[in-house]
Amino acid sequence: MKGLRTNIGLATVVLLATAALAGATTTPTAAPGTVNYVEGQVALDGQGLARKQTGSTLLETNQVLDTGQGKAEVLLTPGVFFRLGDNSEVRMISPGLADTRVELVKGSAMLEVDQLYKENDLSVVVGGSTTRIEKEGLYDFHAEPASVSVIDGKATVYEGDAHVDVKKGHEALLASGQPLKSRSLNKEAVESDALYRWSKLRGEYEADANLNAAYMVNAYGGWYGPGWYWDPFWNFYSFLPGYGFLYSPFGWGFYSPGWVWGHPYYRYPAIGHAGFRAAAPNAGHYAATAHTAGPRMESAGGFHGGGFAGGGFHGGGGFGGRR
Numbered sequence: 001m002k003g004l005r006t007n008i009g010l011a012t013v014v015l016l017a018t019a020a021l022a023g024a025t026t027t028p029t030a031a032p033g034t035v036n037y038v039e040g041q042v043a044l045d046g047q048g049l050a051r052k053q054t055g056s057t058l059l060e061t062n063q064v065l066d067t068g069q070g071k072a073e074v075l076l077t078p079g080v081f082f083r084l085g086d087n088s089e090v091r092m093i094s095p096g097l098a099d100t101r102v103e104l105v106k107g108s109a110m111l112e113v114d115q116l117y118k119e120n121d122l123s124v125v126v127g128g129s130t131t132r133i134e135k136e137g138l139y140d141f142h143a144e145p146a147s148v149s150v151i152d153g154k155a156t157v158y159e160g161d162a163h164v165d166v167k168k169g170h171e172a173l174l175a176s177g178q179p180l181k182s183r184s185l186n187k188e189a190v191e192s193d194a195l196y197r198w199s200k201l202r203g204e205y206e207a208d209a210n211l212n213a214a215y216m217v218n219a220y221g222g223w224y225g226p227g228w229y230w231d232p233f234w235n236f237y238s239f240l241p242g243y244g245f246l247y248s249p250f251g252w253g254f255y256s257p258g259w260v261w262g263h264p265y266y267r268y269p270a271i272g273h274a275g276f277r278a279a280a281p282n283a284g285h286y287a288a289t290a291h292t293a294g295p296r297m298e299s300a301g302g303f304h305g306g307g308f309a310g311g312g313f314h315g316g317g318g319f320g321g322r323r
Helices: 002-024 187-191 194-220 257-262
Strands: 034-044 064-075 080-084 089-095 100-106 108-113 122-126 129-133 137-143 146-152 154-159 162-167 170-173 182-184 227-231 236-240 245-247 253-255 266-269 276-279
Touching (some): 034 236, 064 194, 080 089, 100 137, 108 122, 108 194, 129 146, 137 194, 146 154, 146 162, 162 182, 187 194, 194 227, 194 236, 194 253, 194 257, 253 257
Parallel strands (some): 100 122
Antiparallel strands (some): 034 064, 064 080, 080 108, 089 100, 108 137, 122 129, 137 146, 146 170, 154 162, 227 236, 245 253, 266 276
């Protein structure tokens, strides 16, 4: 009888897992302004946000999201993450796909742009100046004193009748009373900032969730093109490109379901790690780790790291998680 109860319990867990995976692939894509993740003190128009509200909470036109001792991640167009630092405030100006504009009212924010189409008009307003994003990359904004830093990519800053192009490794001081110009960026100072480090970690989690989502689409269906896909293991939206693969400015990879299906192993470089992480949806339980500076290979044939927790799956890396 004990063995029967165990088998029934395992069967129930498998059924629940299958339902969660299938349901994840049919969740409608997130609209620009979707609050994807919060930690600490975060409020929308003065009302506190709990983590369980993420994914279903939308920052709409003229609404304000602010943080105390906390941080927040907001999705803009597919492949674009807006991350708000401690003691900061952002107002949504326009949540349109072709016209996406937010205003950093106070504090700091970081914009990770993994995919940008020529039809996208993506802008951030700070201190009366408007920064238009021209290329995929990583952008850092501060309201006091107002500035924009281009860690990677390219942006054009407009201030009154003046404008200036800001390229990779440069910054511009805004509304300083001085002529608008670009100057070299202290990259070490940026990379030591708490928001940069938090954004880099969020970028890695998003890349792991991408692997989960790509596998789920292949296994259970629900593909409707490039965009945001809900991942029940991580409890936030992940990004899937329409075809092939791309790298984020942090060096993490984002893969389309078709590319994952067509390649038994897929890899993305991990900046700051020993080499490449490799994973294969159909690789069984193969796992090997190189003891040199060469490639690191990990299995995606089973659950790793997180296991089961809290009454359901808990994403400690999901399929092919961390070692």
